[in-house]
Amino acid sequence: MNTDSKKLTEPAIDRENNEFSLSDLFGALMRGWKTILLFALLGLVLAILYNRYVNPTYQSDALIQINESSQSVSGLGNDISNLVGPGANNSLAETQLIKSRMVLEPVVDLLHLQTRLGNPEVTAIDRIANDRVNTPVHAPTGVSLDTDNGQAQIGQFNVAPDYLDETFTLVRSDNGFTLSNALEEFKGQFNQSQEFKGAKGPIQITVEDLPASGHPINITKQSLQITTNAINSKLEVIETENSSGIIQLSYTGPNQQQTTLILNEIVLSYVGQNESRGAEETTKTIEFMETQIPRLKQQLDDSEAAFNDFRERYGTIDVAQEAELLIAENSRIDGQISDLKLQQAELSTYYTDEHPLVIQINDQLRVLNNRKQEISNTIERLPDIQREFLQLSEDVGINRDLYLTMLNNYEQLKIVEAGQIGYARVVDLPVSTYEPIAPMKGLIMLLATAIGALLGAAVVLIRSSFKDVVKDPEDLESKIGVPVIATVPRSKSVQRLGKNNRAGNRLLSYADHDSVSYEAIKSLRTYLMFGMPVQGKNDQRSRVIVVSGESPGVGKSFIVANLAEVFSQLDKRVLVIDADMRLGSLHNTFNIDQESENGLADYFATDDSTAVRITYPTSIDNLDIIPRGNQPRNPSSLLASDRFSGLMSELADHYDYIIIDSPPVLAATDAVILSKFADKVLMVTRHNDSSEGQLAYAIKQMSRSNVEVDGIVINDIKQGMMTKNTYHFTYAYSSNNSK
Known part of the structure; x- marks a missing residue:
């Protein structure tokens, strides 16, 4: 109304007392449905682009069983098992060993995993347009990469330490190839081992093929640490159940055949290392025995020679038996002397000392007494001889036992070494399924759409809170x-x-x-x-x-x-x-x-x-x-x-x-x-x-x-x-x- 009008109402409620109810929240979201839909569609578009940008990821799996002890050793008896140890193993420790450089380095060297190839002509738009791009293929013969303009095939690539992780460029030339970096350039021939002297050290490379002229290939020699870290980022090693002794290995990558090959070599490398570790104790024990057996044989020979000399010197074979014979003989002589003395007493009653019978008895008594004196003298000497005899015979016995025991264990360990299999057993080698595990396109699109809708809702609510x-x-x-x-x-x-x-x-x-x-x-x-x-x-x-x-x-x-x-x-x-x-x-x-x-x-x-x-x-x-x-x-x-x-x-x-x-x-x-x-x-x-x-x-x-x-x-x-x-x-x- 005009200037004379009266106010109809005054503010009755303070702004600070207003509450933002659920109906207001829902109303704000409903009013901003276009913004929410726009963000949801944007999330869906980004998800589709991401699904086309990233390469599919494949997975290979393998199973290894860790035994508690080596059956080939325990089967020979407790004595020989004690010689080479119980062979107990910790599965948790084995999972760490599988991811160690000790196991991975042979795989890296065999498959040339340190050599990385890349196609610099592939852009993000190309990846989205083609849905996937080719990746390097590593094999014992070298590394290859397929491109739209031909294949790159590298047999070997070794560089000085200062060149590690530095990117070089390979380009086909009229007479061969050109290898260059930011400051240097080298020319070489195909299918020949080329060695160049760079500013930072030697470079050795064998190039078998390259794409057409004018289409470069990037090549890098990665350090061992970076390569093994990259492998470990894709390698998962877990024990299937607590204390089960079954270890599952999973390896992922953009190429199913390549993934299976790498995991297979990792399994074989680990099993080979495991067998080497399992036979190491046996081998060292055999080597020790081979050094001890000749020495024990010499000791036995020396002790037997000394014992034989002793027996020849004293004309005896067995001191204890000889002592028994002397005592028995002395007892018989005493009986004979007693009988002769009785006869002498009877004869002296009838005859004189000059009588032939008396003289004969006296001669017999004289012979028996002399023999008895010899026996007494011999018996008196027996304790010293017997101690020497026992010592020499004991040395011979100990040396013989040591030699025979060592020889017996040596022969058994040779049998163990021939049948040693280690305590790791391959249950399942990796196989190729050719079914990608990622990206999960449907789930990614669903989550991206949901996240986009949530972001849109957040934008709507924030805008609603700031816009009165x-x-x-x-x-x-x-x-x-x-x-x-x-x-x-x-x-x-x-x-x-x-x-x-x-x-x-x-x-x-x-x-x-x-x-x-x-x-x-x-x-x-x-x-x-x-x-x-x-x-x-x-x-x-x-x-x-x-x-x-x-x-x-x-x-x-x-x-x-x-x-x-x-x-x-x-x-x-x-x-x-x-x-x-x-x-x-x-x-x-x-x-x-x-x-x-x-x-x-x-x-x-x-x-x-x-x-x-x-x-x-x-x-x-x-x-x-x-x-x-x-x-x-x-x-x-x-x-x-x-x-x-x-x-x-x-x-x-x-x-x-x-x-x-x-x-x-x-x-x-x-x-x-x-x-x-x-x-x-x-x-x-x-x-x-x-x-x-x-x-x-x-x-x-x-x-x-x-x-x-x-x-x-x-x-x-x-x-x-x-x-x-x-x-x-x-x-x-x-x-x-x-x-």
């Missing part, structure tokens, strides 16, 4: 202090007509007369009818309504045209004034030829212009229009002139309602000037597009000029789930509604 757009009517009223007197939903029919420049009448009464939008305009009419005084300002008979907006594009002209149409249905004379002399467009809505007809701007051009000359009837009964006319230089000054006041007074006598389409408040001061003629001042804003801050500032600018805005009209509300919780909607009720 007009959304909820109640919230807008509480923040600005001006009532929302109407909410006009979007009309899809009018929207479709707006896209067609040749479309006919775009008024709701023609394009969408049964819509909720049209009913909302009628509700606005009802509010204005009962909200305006019976008499206009200064006892004018007409009632003047000024419609403006905070910025261009809010749809104020749409509201003005349709509001005028519904007022004309009351059998009242209605006039629409397009006071936006800069960009007014009401002449298009009512099919007025702007170029051939006069308008409001032309009224000020000459002094003889009248209201009748610039007023035109429309196709709608009781509805006339004054178009904007040709654009003047100073519209604001013209509206503030006495001539415009006179025009308004003249028009007030002929019309019941005058509806003025004013320029946006923030774009020009015209709305403030026009408001002094108004009974009602309306501010149109666009839902989910206009800024609450701009709207509040526009109303504040009006208030500073002592103009109070009587109500806000929220235009172009999209009907949907997020807007069904507002109380500001009206519903269409017509014959088309069947429910």
Whole structure:
């Protein structure tokens, strides 16, 4: 209303008390569905490009069993098993050994994995266009790479340490090939081992084939550490179950055949190292025995020779047995002496000492006593001889036992060495499946689409949190202090007509007369009818309504045209004034030829212009229009002139309602000037597009000029789930509604 109006409402709710509900969140997401869809499609496109950019990844698997001990050793008995150790093994330690340089280096050398070939002519666009690119193939014979212009085949490539990890370029020449880097260039012949003397050391290379001339190939000799690290990044070694002793090896790569070959060589290298480690203890034991057996044999020979010399010197074979014989003989001699003495006693009774029988007995006694004395002397000497005899015989026995034991173990270990198999057994060698495990195209596209949608949702929410757009009517009223007197939903029919420049009448009464939008305009009419005084300002008979907006594009002209149409249905004379002399467009809505007809701007051009000359009837009964006319230089000054006041007074006598389409408040001061003629001042804003801050500032600018805005009209509300919780909607009720 005009400057004498009273404020209808004041802010009742502080902004800080507003809560962001789930419905607001869902509403923001629904309003930003285009952004979310755009990000989701962008994620899908990136996923498709990624799937085409990366090469397929293949996998090969192998199984190895780790035994607790060597069966070939234990099968020979506990004695020989103790000689070579129990052979226990830790599976966790074996998984680390498989990935060690000790196992991988022989594979690297065999397959020339340190030699890397690349095609510098392959770009990212080529990778996407071709879906996959060729990769180097490593074999015991060398490294090869297929290109569109031929094959590169390198037999060997060795460089000085300072050249490691440095990229060289190979190019076919007329007489052979050229090898170059940033500073040096070398020329060589195909199928010949070429050795060049570079600034950093020697370079040895054998080139068997190259692509056509002019198509280079990059070649690099990687360091062993980088190569083994690259292998380990693709090699997975795990124990299938805790303490099961079954180790699974998996190797991935862009070429199935190459992947299988590398893993197969890794398995064979590990098993070979394992067998070498398993036979190492046995071999070292045999080597030790081979050095000890001759020495023990010599010791045995020496001890036997000393023992034989002793026996020959003392004429005996066995001292213990000889002692027993001497004692037995001494006992027999004692018995014989006793018998002879008895006979001597009997004979001495009858004969003298000279008797032959007595002499014979005496001679026998003398012989026996001499023999007994010899036996006594021999027995007295036996302890010393026996000690020497026992020592010599013991030396012979010990040396014989040591020699025989060593010889026996040596022969058994030779048998073990011949059958040694180690404690690692290959269960499954790798095989080629030719089924890629990556990329998982379907999953990648699904995840990329989902991530894109989530990013889009995040962008929508962030943008929504920073952009204080007009959304909820109640919230807008509480923040600005001006009532929302109407909410006009979007009309899809009018929207479709707006896209067609040749479309006919775009008024709701023609394009969408049964819509909720049209009913909302009628509700606005009802509010204005009962909200305006019976008499206009200064006892004018007409009632003047000024419609403006905070910025261009809010749809104020749409509201003005349709509001005028519904007022004309009351059998009242209605006039629409397009006071936006800069960009007014009401002449298009009512099919007025702007170029051939006069308008409001032309009224000020000459002094003889009248209201009748610039007023035109429309196709709608009781509805006339004054178009904007040709654009003047100073519209604001013209509206503030006495001539415009006179025009308004003249028009007030002929019309019941005058509806003025004013320029946006923030774009020009015209709305403030026009408001002094108004009974009602309306501010149109666009839902989910206009800024609450701009709207509040526009109303504040009006208030500073002592103009109070009587109500806000929220235009172009999209009907949907997020807007069904507002109380500001009206519903269409017509014959088309069947429910």
